[in-house]
Each structure stands twice: as structure tokens, then as C-alpha cells.
Amino acid sequence: MGKNLYGTTWWGQRWLNALSGIDFANRIPRGMTYANTGKVYQLTIDPARALIKARVQGNYDPFYSVKIELPRFTENEKKALLDEIAKSPVILAKLSARELAPEIENVAEQIGIRIFPHKWDDLKLKCSCPDYAVPCKHIAAVIYKFSQEIDANPFILFELKGLDIVAELAKKKIDIEQVEQTEMPTWKEILEQKGGDSESSLEDLKQATFTEIPPLLDSVIGLFKPSPAGFVEGELREKMKKIIERAGKLVDRQLKDKTDRDPPVHNEKQPILIFDSWGRGHFDSSLAWVTHSVDNNGEPEVIRPFDPANEKYEGAGFHEMFSGSLDSKKIEYAPYEIEALYYAWLIAGKLVKHGAILPQIYQPIEDFFTIRWIPAVISDEIRKLVNEVGRAFLSFPDSMIRIDRRPETINSFVLGEMILGIFIESYIITAFINTATTKSEDLPLEISALFLRKCIDIDEHIAGERVKLGLESWIAPIYLQNLKVLPVIILEDKTQKSDYRLDDIIDDVRGVRGDDDAVYVDAAIAEEDEAFTAPVVKEEALAPAKNTKRRQNLFDNTEGVQITMGFNRLDKKGVPEDTFIPLTDIISKKEFQKIKFECLRTVARLSSVCPVLTELLEKKNGIGMIALDSLADIILSTIPAMRLLGVKLIVPKSLKRVLYPKSAMTVGLSKPWDESTGYLGISALLDFHWDLALGNNPISETDFHELLKHEGKVVRFGNSFVYVDPQITSRIAKKLQLSVATPSKQRLMAAALTGRFGTNNVQITQELQDCLKRILSEKSIEVPSTLNAQLRPYQQRGYSWLIRNLRTMMGSIIADDMGLGKTLQVITAIEKLRYDKELENKQVLVVVPTSLVINWNREIAKFAPKLTCNTYYQERDLSVPAHVIITTYGVLRNDLKKFMKLNLRLIVIDEAQAIKNVKSQVFKAVRAIKADSMIAMSGTPVENRLLEYWSIMDFTNPGLLGSSDTFRREFANPIEKERDPEVLKSFRRVTAPFIMRRLKTDKSVIDDLPDKITVDKYCTLTPQQVALYQKKVDETMRIMKIIGKKERSAIVLTLIQSLKQICNAPAQFSKEDQYQEAKYSGKMQVLFDLLEDFHENNRKTLIFTQFKTMGDLLQKWIADQTGFKPQFIHGGINSTERGRMVDRFQNRRDEQCMILSLKAAGTGLNLTAASSVIHYDLWWNPAVESQATDRAYRIGQKNNVQVYRMICANTFEEKINDIINSKKELADLTVNVGEKWIGDLSNRQIEEIFSLSDD
Structure with a gap:
């Protein structure tokens, strides 16, 4: 640990100021050393005698007795000080949060009262050591240790001086007694929370893994003060951020782990998961998983990397239960509880990676406290996700998940917290112990509780009560959901006419975003401030600005924003009541006395996130101003933090969506498209250019360079606000300075279909949209009369889709479920080519596994007897005239040169997963064959192994998904490992025109099928x-x-x-x-x-x-x-x-x-x-x-x-x-x-x- 810094609050520092300028033979630094090394013990505080007593380890005696006596206030001083405190909303607000406002020292000195000692002579000091000097190092050590006590509980200082502030203010009808009550829930209270939803399915849980999780680390960390009061070993907030970041790296490492492993196994007669009566999660001792590797001699090696029963740190290692490379099919065939835990592990990892986690302090039993790590449930999105996890696990019997002292019904939300918390804690504990340099027994109690899940016995430790108060005041305020009032903050842009009324602010239920809530784009993804769900046509919005000169006064308006605050009462269900109560009324009117304490404490706590709120307590009209230069911090830090805390935000339209500079790609056609050239004709004509904009407003390069002068700040732009993000402007500047390599035509087509190019938005012109609409429109096509079969309705649709793609030269992947007749649909399409005389000078090549050669011959003879077939297999002759050539993958590979000479209208590959390995000779052989159109047939679900589908798509539509490395980076890893829902949507959009997959369970199919x-x-x-x-x-x-x-x-x-x-x-x-x-x-x-x-x-x-x-x-x-x-x-x-x-x-x-x-x-x-x-x-x-x-x-x-x-x-x-x-x-x-x-x-x-x- 680094050098300890005492006096972590301003009032603790004032107490230590008594040591300033006094040093007898270097005793003061040695006193700090004594305090740091645990030589002060049995520290007791006796307010009745105004006495601080302690024993300090001695050199000649076992200990020396130290006594420090403080001078008491006179009765007149008490009365005068209380009168001043009662008149100050700022002081009362801070007291309600167990803090001191600096103003309390100012008003005390104005009436001639000293709260803190100014010099040693202000205190009566006594030590039993033989040292002649006062203060000696033993007294200095006790002074340091006492500073920690008053850091955590400043009321002690007043009690020692004979003033019980809480009791005396109560006599003045100012009730802050709640400040002495714990805000820490018991485990029983957590477990018995009412509400929740009914159970859901495992499939619902699987879908929940694709929930988009916002990046919350900075917002969450911003809710905490630098350190708990009395914590002297640096900034605990910064330590916590680093541990969470390290935990996020552990998530990445686990997702990228390519070690071959099996899903966990356990004794099915035992519960797989047990939560003890203190709320700690344990996996059954039989749980184990193995990894497969090769030893130094090249021999297979099976390793059991983890044993729950033998872990040094309880709760560590559970995150290693799974990895991102674990075969999804292995998971789906594992027991239900293992698959459910796998999905919970995925979700927990996403939460950790995005910093969407929080510590929660609670009492497992009386006189003990501990801290657990849970999802950031103060976020509505995260809360819903946690509830979905809990709903899925509700379906598991008690014999599978045992919870000691489980209530008759358990809240789905609470269960979700518990399940996810096991993996979150494993990441946090492991991240800490991987970097810890101090033995666990020597760690401060705060560290042990926060990062190692230690239960602290308050009575066992001399600092137990102080640490509990410090951590409680540090963590508990994060959970404002337990309030009986709803804080409301109003921002108003006076340069515009107000677009809302104060009466409108009560419309939304607490914690639920409504229409009036602010919408803010995270800076990390700011260049994507419009999330396109489909290609958007904007012919003019991003056209290059005609005027390249700087527009005068474009960013010159520097008017700030007005801020006010108030509250809504909440009923028993947490629904806001109809009346908005301004903060000024709560302070000044007796009718709000019952909620005054809670409101003032809320203002005090929120002021650590938004300091300007303190000013509102001092202003009679309750109105403050935020300068434009300060608005960036408000937008990027304060407002996201307030939203997390459940504060209702009322903002004008100009602040509902803050704009960011952005570059966008516009894709269009270089010249008119000839419809007869089909899909390939469109692809060949694609063209693009880059544009600059603020929101949807085009700007010139000159405007952009003017904007660069305001980097890191918010500027006004017409009726909007723009945050000039340095990272974004740097990326845009590079695009303007460097010549960007022209993407391939197929990549441009993918961009047009998805609305994305890398991280950039893509617009398409109206002309291009019309062309795509014409080519992708589905029409029913008549089946050839020569077909010897009656197609079912869904087969008719599949056949028509194939013909549409054949006519437009688009490749097709038909991936219908087994038994739905893929072969019949393809044969019908081939017969249509023959019927339309397209096979008079060209042929169709069908490549199949050896086991399907006979089936294809039989099926063609049965359904399309007019088609002639040549089976090139087992020494057959390729020159035999035929409409269709049937061969195997092996024969094609071996006789590739012969096949490359064929004039092919179509190549069909059945069981297309045969080309899944892009490095195989089979893949290379299939890709080497040239044909007008390609069809791939596969019954494997698309999402099973995306990299395998890249190879099939690259056969049917070469280049559409980029290189295999690009596809892995842009699609496969984000979907399969990070479960990114937006990337999954993009993948489906880009592949939708080229893939048809129907399941037997589809409504459009199931009625057509026999049983x-x-x-x-x-x-x-x-x-x-x-x-x-x-x-x-x-x-x-x-x-x-x-x-x-x-x-x-x-x-x-x-x-x-x-x-x-x-x-x-x-x-x-x-x-x-x-x-x-x-x-x-x-x-x-x-x-x-x-x-x-x-x-x-x-x-x-x-x-x-x-x-x-x-x-x-x-x-x-x-x-x-x-x-x-x-x-x-x-x-x-x-x-x-x-x-x-x-x-x-x-x-x-x-x-x-x-x-x-x-x-x-x-x-x-x-x-x-x-x-x-x-x-x-x-x-x-x-x-x-x-x-x-x-x-x-x-x-x-x-x-x-x-x-x-x-x-x-x-x-x-x-x-x-x-x-x-x-x-x-x-x-x-x-x-x-x-x-x-x-x-x-x-x-x-x-x-x-x-x-x-x-x-």
C-alpha cells in the first residue's frame, strides 16, 4: 500500500491542523507510523467526559495510556450555533447526509465559536510514556486515528464538545434523527422483497444474452465519492475502477480462450448451486470441468483447472467455468441447468465488461456487514435484464438451486441478482487477487469487504463501526430507489420559448423513461448518434455544403442553461403523486416537514455528482445557472449519473438530443441501371462519397475546422447543442486528410443493405433504393407444367425466390429445416431453366457428398423426367451431353481442370457445410468453378457457426461479407462471443436477400406439413x-x-x-x-x-x-x-x-x-x-x-x-x-x-x- 493520507474529509483535515508546525524530534511522522502499523488499540470515545482514550504499543512498557480531553461548548455557544445551523439549508442538508458543510465553520467563527482546535494548547493531552515532550508520538498516533472516526461520523466531534446536534435540532422541530439509522438492508430483507414476475423459458434466457448493455463504467464510478470517510489509503473509487477494468479484461480473455473444453458436470443428485444463510453463493463440490490440451511430449492432456472445494479465495474462479470458444452444441446437449448457467455467465461477463455492476453493502446477521457485487440495477435496462435472468431460473426446482431460508416465493429480480452476482464476484475477486501485493490478512477492512467478499464482525475490529459507517455512507446513497420522494431536476434554455410546463413533470412512473425524459448519446459511440435500423434515404440531408466559407456567428452564442429542482411524493407503489414541490417550498414551508429530511439529504448526496445543486439551497428563488463552458461535464457525466440514480430530468428539446460531428457514407449509382443486368449490374454501378454533418445538418470543411477550436466543449448550433468530442473530430480529420481506399463493390452492396460501413452510418440514394426494391421484390412464378410434383405453398415460395435470384444473378442459400423439400425446390428451379430454354447451351453442375449421388439421380428422375443427367462418378465421361452433371466434392477436387472448362448456367452444392473450411482444397475447388449463378443447400441453422456460413456465402455471393478476417472481426466475434444484438441485426439484414430458412415450426409452414x-x-x-x-x-x-x-x-x-x-x-x-x-x-x-x-x-x-x-x-x-x-x-x-x-x-x-x-x-x-x-x-x-x-x-x-x-x-x-x-x-x-x-x-x-x- 502507498503512504496513508489521514484527514480524508475537510473536517477531518481541520482536526489534524492542530499538528501543523509542531515537531519535537520528528515525533509527528513517527506518530503517523504508529497509526499506520496498528499500534493504537482500545480506542474509546467518552462523550460524557469529553474524553478520547487509547492504548498505544510501547518500547519499554507493553503499552502507554493516552488521554485527550476536548473543551466543551458553553450553553450560550450551543444555543447560538444551533440557531445558525437551523437557518442554513446548506448545513442542514449536509448534516442529513452525515456530512459537514464548510459553512458551519464559517458561521461558528462569526459568532466567536471554535469547532476545531487551532493549536495543541486547545486540547488537554496526557500520555504515560517517559517522553518529556507533549505531544509525543503516542498522542500524535491517537490524533491520527481519531481523525478517521470523525471522518466517518462528524457528530462525534460535537458530542465530545457537549452538543448532541440531532437531539437539539429535534427540539427546534428540525428532524434529522434518520441520520442515525442504518440504510444498510439485512440479507433477510433482500431475500424477502416482494414482487417479481412469473417464470420464463430457457429459450427466453438465451435471447436475453443478446440484450444490448450500455457502457456504464464512467457513469457508475462517477456516483461515488473519491473514498469512504476515514479510508486513508488513497482513492478507493479509483482503485475500484481499475479492478472493474481488470475484471473486464478477464472477460475478454475468457471469451477469447480457445482451449478445447467440455461443459461442466456435477452430481445430479445434489443441488448445483447453494446460497447460504448469509447470501453467499457456492457451487456443489462435485462441480468440475475439464480442458483438453497437448503436453510437452505431444500427448493429449486432460486438465481439471478448478475445484470449488479447494479454492483459496471463496467465490474466485467461477468465471472460468465456461469460455467463448465452447461449442454451442455441447452446451445445448448439456443438462438444462448447465446451459442456463452458461447464458447467465455470458450476461454477467457483458455486464462486467461494460462496467454495469455495483457493490451493495448489507448485514448478513446483526453486527456483521459484507459487500456483494451485483448488476447495476439502478439502470432500467439492466434491471429488466436481471429480472429476465431471474424469471428463467425460477423454473428450476429447489433441488437444483438451494437457497437457505428461502421465502415461500422468491422475487425473480432478487434471484437474477444472486445468479449473476456469483459470476460478477468471481471476476472482481480474481481481478483483485491477480494484482494484490499485500497479504489478505493485512488488507484494510474496506478492501477486504469490497474486493474479497469478507464478512466483517463490527465488534471484533477496533475500526469496525467506523468502517461500517464510512462504507455505508459511500455505497448506500447509490440506491436512491428506496426514497419516498422523486427528485426532479429541470434544465431550461432561456434563449428558446419553453416547450413544457412544470405540471407535466409528474407523468412518468419513477425509474421509467418517458417522452419528456432526456435522451443522451454516449460519447464512446457518439459518431453513431442516429442508430439506423435500416438503410435511410436522405437525398439532401448530407449533400455537400454548397457554401464552403465559414458562416458568421455559427458557434458564437455562449448563453448558458438555467437549472431548478424539486420533488414529487411517491405513493406506496412508487408512483409519483400529482403535485410538484419546488425545493424552495420544502425548505421554507412547515407542511413539508415530514419529507424535509429526506429531500435535503437527497440534495446533499446529489450535489456530489452535480455541485451546482448546492447553490440552489442558498438561492431564495431556487434558480441556478450552468455556464456553456461547464455544460459538457453536465451532459457527459452529470446527466447520465442522474439518470442512473433515478432522478427525473426535464429538459428542453434542444438538449434532448445533443449533436455530435459525424461523417457519413452516401451510396448511390454512378449512372442509370439497366434492369436486364440484374443484381450484378447494380453492384457494378455502386458509388459512394463521404459527407460531414452535425446531426442531419450538413456542414462544410471550413465549418468543421472552426468547430475544432471548441474541442472538448459544448457549443450552440442554431437551436441545438453540439458536443465537440476530440476523439470523433480526430477520426473525421484523418478521413479528410488521408485518401481512403475504395471498398469493393460487394462491400458497398453490404453497406447499402445494412446501413453501416464499419462504424459509420450509410445513407442510400432514392434511385438506389428504388432499384433494390425492384430487384428484391418477391413474385410468385409459375411452376413448369413438366414438373411431376405438386409443390406445397411454402415450397412454391421457395422456388419463386430461387428463380428471382437466378434471373438477377444473385447467389442463394436455401437452408430450410430437414424434411421441408430443399431438393425438390432446387430441382423445380433447374427444370424451369430447362423449360425456358436456358440449358440449351449451358449446363447445371450439382456437387454433393458421395452418399447423396443416388438420391439426386432418383429425385430428378422422379420429379423432372425431362431433365437429362450425367453422373460424373466412378470413371464416368464428363463429355456426355446432359442438362445436369452430378458429381461429388472429392471428384470435383481431383478433376478440377476438367470442370473449369464447362459452360455453366448454375452450380448447386448440397450439404454446403462441406466447404466450411476455407483452407481446404474442397473450398478452393468449388470457388474456382465459374457459373452465372450459385445455389448452396444446407439444413444447418445460420447462427450455429457463423464462420462456416461465411465460406458458404462467399461461394454464393463472393466478397459480400468481406474477407474471412473482416467477417470474423465485424460479425462472428461480436455475435457469438459478445452477443451484440445490433451486429446480429446487421448480419441478418445483409444476408436476408440471399438466405431462405424456414422451420417446421413456422406458422407459414406447419399447416402445410403432414404429421x-x-x-x-x-x-x-x-x-x-x-x-x-x-x-x-x-x-x-x-x-x-x-x-x-x-x-x-x-x-x-x-x-x-x-x-x-x-x-x-x-x-x-x-x-x-x-x-x-x-x-x-x-x-x-x-x-x-x-x-x-x-x-x-x-x-x-x-x-x-x-x-x-x-x-x-x-x-x-x-x-x-x-x-x-x-x-x-x-x-x-x-x-x-x-x-x-x-x-x-x-x-x-x-x-x-x-x-x-x-x-x-x-x-x-x-x-x-x-x-x-x-x-x-x-x-x-x-x-x-x-x-x-x-x-x-x-x-x-x-x-x-x-x-x-x-x-x-x-x-x-x-x-x-x-x-x-x-x-x-x-x-x-x-x-x-x-x-x-x-x-x-x-x-x-x-x-x-x-x-x-x-x-
């Missing part, structure tokens, strides 16, 4: 499967030719079982080691793709198989692929265990899929948590399949169920499925006899069914 959608999912055999399949068929056909009719049925059924196993996976059919991996199964590759999509879309899945062996393989391979081992219900599971497994699947979010054998799942299971069903192998018995599917699709299912039937293409599976679907009587037969009918076919028919097709 159950069944899709045949075609799979391609691997070479290993082809070899085994063909071998088995050949062997069986040889046998079939030599056996009799009786044996053939059994042989055919055996063949079916064998081929089913081969189609499922070679490992099921053969036990040879060479087949024991999932990669040898085409079905498994498709299954993995499906499960990944389901995972991204939060869909639980049931996988049905006929075979126990296959179920075991599925369980192992899924675990190897995903890291999660699904449960497997089969005939060997007893009913008790089966019930437990079902309950686990239904209720645990990390149980994403379950495997079931068809027979074991036949009856009695309710698995409605699943919304996807996969039949891994088929029985060709609709009744059996439906019964299995109904495990998910039954009463209680809230979602549409998507059913996937996995079929190996070109095998007996596809052929039998086609036969059954085409012949109703055969479909009916399978219900009765299953697959036995196949054995009745001829050898030729059997060979046709079981042989592999060439297609």
Missing part, C-alpha cells in the same frame, strides 16, 4: 459390399438350379437374410477382421451424415434394426464417430432396465439417439422425445414399420416426425421396395406373409431381383 413425413434414403454399396453381394447371389443361383421346389423357399429366405446383412455392413455378414470398420458400409456413411444433420438441428433419433448383431455394431460405430454411445433396447433387456433407458432418452438432452430392435420395441414404449426415425433395414411390412415408427409418432408428440427408410440402391432392397410400392395387392400381401412371397417367384424373376443393376 409424418417418410423419405426413402438411397445408399451406395462400397466396393467390399459389391464383391460380397455378387458372390452370394452367384452362389445361391447355382444352388437354385439344382434343388427342388420344396427347398427353394428356404434358400431364398436365407439369401434375403444374407443380402440384408451385406447391405447393412460387411461386418454383420462376415466375421473377418478386414470388414470390421464402419467405412466399409455405404449405409453407415449415409447414417453418419443424417445423425450429423439431426445433431445440428436438435432432433432426437430412433434407429430400428432387425438384427441384434447390427445393433451392437451401430452402438460401437456411432460411439466411435460421435464420442457418444447410444442406448440399445433389444430382447435381452428386462422391463425395469428398459423403463430406465426410456426415461433417460426422454429426459436427458445428451441422449440424442437410441437403437432398438424391431421386436423388442414392438409394444409399450413411449419415445416421443424423438422426432426422427431411421429404419436401418427394412421388413417390407408396412404394419411392422408403422408400429416401430409409432414409438415416436403417438400421443404427446409435439413435432412433425421425419421417417427415413434406408435402401441400398441398385440392389434387391430397391427392387423389392419398388415392386411393393407399385402393386397394392402385393403391399397388402406383405402384411400377412412378410417376405415369403419372394420364394414363389421363378428363377429368372429371382435373379432379376437379386442381381446388381448397372445404374
